[in-house]
Amino acid sequence: MCGIVGALSKTNCVPVLIDGLKKLEYRGYDSAGLAVQGDVDHRIQRARSVGRVAELETTAKGLQARVGIAHTRWATHGVPSERNAHPHISEGQGVTVTVVHNGIIENHEEVRQRLTSQGYVFLSDTDTEVIAHLTHQHLVSGKPLLAAVQATVAQLEGAFAIGVIADNSPGTIIAAKRGAPLLVGHGQGENFLASDASALVAYTKFISYLEENDVVELTHQSMRVFNAQGQLVERAVIESQLSADAVELGPYAHYMQKEMYEQPGAIAATLEMVSNASAVKPELFGVDAAQVLPGIQNILILACGTSYHAGAVARYWLESIAGVPTQVEIASEYRYRKSVLAPHTLVITISQSGETADTLAALEHAKHMGVEHALSICNVPESALIRASNLKFLTRAGPEIGVASTKAFTTQLAALFTFTLVMAKLRGQLAVDQEKTLLAQLRHLPSAMQNILALEPHIKQLAAHFAEKRHALFLGRGVHYPIAMEGALKLKEISYIHAEAYAAGELKHGPLALVDADMPVVAVAPKDTLIEKLKSNLQEVRARGGELYIFADRDSQIESSEGVHVIKLLDHAGHLSPILHVLPLQLLSYHVALVKGTDVDKPRNLAKSVTVE
Template identity: 45%
Template sequence: MCGIVGYIGNQEAYPILIKGLHRLEYRGYDSAGLALITDGGKKLNVYKTKGKVSDLERFSQSKDISGTIGIAHTRWATHGEPNDANAHPHYSQTENLALIHNGIIENYSVIRAELESKGYVFRSSTDTEVIVYLIEYVQKTNRVDLCTAVQLALHQVVGAYALAVIEKGNSDTIIAARKSSPLVIGIGKNEFFLASDATPIVEYTDEVVYLNDEEIAVINRNEPLKVVNLNNVTVTPEIKKLAMNLSQLEKGGYPHFMLKEIYEQPKTIMDCIRGRINVEGNNVVLSGVIDNKGKFINASRIIIVACGTSWHAGLIGEHLIEEFCRIPVEVEYASEFRYRDPVITDTDIVIAISQSGETADTLAAVELAKSKGAFIYGICNAVGSSIARATDSGSYIHVGPEIGVASTKAFTGQVTVLSMLALTIAREKGTITKEKFESMVKHLQELPEKLKKVLEKTDDIKELSKIFTYAHNFIYLGRGYNYPAALEGALKLKEISYIHAEGYPAAEMKHGPIALIDNEMPVVAIATTDRIYEKTISNIQEIKARKGKVIAIVTEGDTLVCNIADYCIEVPETVEEYAPIVTSVPLQLLAYFIAVNKCRDVDQPRNLAKSVTVE
């Protein structure tokens, strides 16, 4: 959601900024722009336009794009519609400053009214323009340098921000600041890079500094990086090594990142469990649990907070933890949890799940739970992310960068980590037998090969998708562990194809949704072999009795369901606890091919953002 890029050094900034914006397109956006200081600091040029980065490139072709310092932005509209005026960067009133911003300023209307009373005239509908006007007002009123002006201005700002500002006449400095929105600085040889995540930086340097909340970076081309807080106290920046590599950010011959990431899942699941299962293959260890085993053994309750796909993974985690560990679990939408004054004690554990590690609602839920004394455990993909740094302990899912907006490999990675977490806690608590534990570890190791077998069905699923491309509605059904998989399958379809889809527990059909069933309603039923297999068959028969069209996900060799359903997709047999990992892959492929058939922008579906860094 929104993207920031900045550069200062000896190279021409424009090509680096444009390439960086392309790297950040996966985050979701509706306009793009950049600002460059040129002509020895005499000119500050801002170019911006509604649309894609390619539109910005065309718009800038005839413009002066010289300069070795610049900032750039992709905007996902919050305040004000997507148009040229609301795109970033924003000039200050005198056009001496240019600023880009991710986040939301909650008190912008109050600040705007105050500035308007002093004669300021605004050009856009955004909250961002208020910040750059305020910084200039503070700078002029107090006769201070740009860094001090930013510090003083941000004391008056309420909300979330990651911002960068440059100043005409000062071609040596970028000022950047962060609160509740990610910002990373890359340190090169006599040059610096700035971005909202590491993807635009990785091809230039592997040394980065992640800014913390209420920190300001003074990025000067002639000096080492300087970091201060809002009170002007100097902070020693911690330089970290990037684990990402450039090949992870390329499509590798696939038509879309989403398909590439679906196909990566056998490898990413292996990467996720590698080093956490012993050589003998009979033990699994999550160090984040072992190092804090007293907290887990004595936990009175576990609360899982997440959003979207991560929330679906959390529902599966609830099943796993309660079954293996006998600890009560609640799964909460982070956006609701943070506002309902929840009862939390110091014997509770809160597990925060987020692919990006920057999800604003989940991060706020973490801070709330910490203030109540709970132990916080994070499950993230992005190393060095805000949630990873805010939690007491945690586990990375190690699936590599996920560029497609619709999450695929991150979901299966999250469920895999939750499986290992549940097994580790259960062994430490003594709530699982040795035989059951070793059996579950063995089945865990078999998952990569089983996912390879699922991917062999791709051509069949591609053909099946043609039949249902122009359906207007879908219902997805599952029971037990597969109910969250049904929710996730429905989410994937609606995200990228824009077809309305809903997931339900199969037995709930009789309590309302069955009224929707007719011969034009496709129903995807997850009916793999498990302890309630016969019950699921009964639910499918209820749909067929009302002429519904059933696509069934079944275990290899199934005959009962396949004799009832209209279409069957077979998956390898696995224990029901891991069934969602296996069944989710054909659902991802079905959604993908339907979206492709409808000529949708699969990797960047409309209105969506990869990392939701605002409420």
């Protein structure tokens, strides 16, 4: 959520800031702004706008400076408006300070009241403005900018990443991090700041990730990092593997389309260590895995949104193949309820970004309850979630820009299935010939996915049927019920059609009352042990005049007829069927959104990285 870019550049920093914000648009935002510090008079100049970064680019035309900070805002406090857009300014007594901020300041009301009583005037509804006024207060008391920011963050409660410049501190950016991602980019005679490496890949590949409670002082020539105790510390400089091409749209109409078609390659990259092996090994999940995993008796999966759906699929795999009792919890709920933690439990956290605030907080809660071992499945190698877990698996999906997750989801499933095989083997539940068969199926996945993506023209034809609908039901049974949940989520995310998913056997326990000719019903129908049960559920829909859209295996013996539209995929893919069956649901939601004319990559009200609660 939100995005921060800062630059101390050799030449005009405004194009750098604008370009960086454009790279962060995928995170979700409703307004944007920047502030620069004059090269000669050090005067702070600001430009802000509601809407897209392209509008800010027009507003900021003519600004020139070598030092600046910029921001895209996703509203949490106060409606989207120019007055609430960042950067926020505090000025008076000959000092001007401006701040950009990601996160939420939980004690902002208390601080606001105190500052108001001391004569500070608030011009926005945001929690961020208290940071600007607090910093200003410390500056006019005589503190230099670094000390002023250190004193300010000591007074703040909540999660934040901030960037600060002031006219009395030329050539300097101060930044701080607590509970929200922030990194420094290193150049030759220039330095950068960002909440995401994708904003900086065009300017530097060398970055340092800040750690919890770090405060950093940046100039054109130097970086000094101080920890919570005010001690000077070192933060490693690493070379990012992210390429500029990876975040470019290329020949595709939308990032979501690009990322759907990248799934076979992303799966191949994720499974590279598995595909080239004759057997699965615990070491795939970390150097300590061989010692940790044999003692695991229970699994608790914590995740949000699409990642939660991946965990729900994994529960079926882990219990049916490996025989491991498995719980799946919505991370945003888990930390706020009293729960009983079974002995010898492994916590698995799943997140595309590795910065999901609710998932990080849920992991911390589990640790406080006594969990000793945590496995993180994530797409970002230096993320907070990876650093917080002693076991880890990187999905290697590459940057995912579209807000509606596609390739991150399927690579998470591939990782979780691999983990299932490891646990099954350790528990004596996986025969050698079965292991070889399942590994061969994993190796075949990219090819099978290509074959399903080739069905896009047929799926596109179905999209027109949905364009005028306001509601839809998705049905699945067994391990495919979470896939129905994911299909419903995709449709509502990008087409704004209200969609719900049900385990198909629950249809007659209530949802059937909704079925009529205006309520399309989408069914995930693999030819597995539940196919005959599912066929009965589908007949219940047709008997009430409901129109069916069925994604079936080629050998499922379900045929198209009046009111029944069938897309046939492949012969049944066994345990890996969920990974294949989600692809047509992604394509369906994409083409329905195109027909409706919605913003596919940046749906309203949503953000890619949910870094606040």
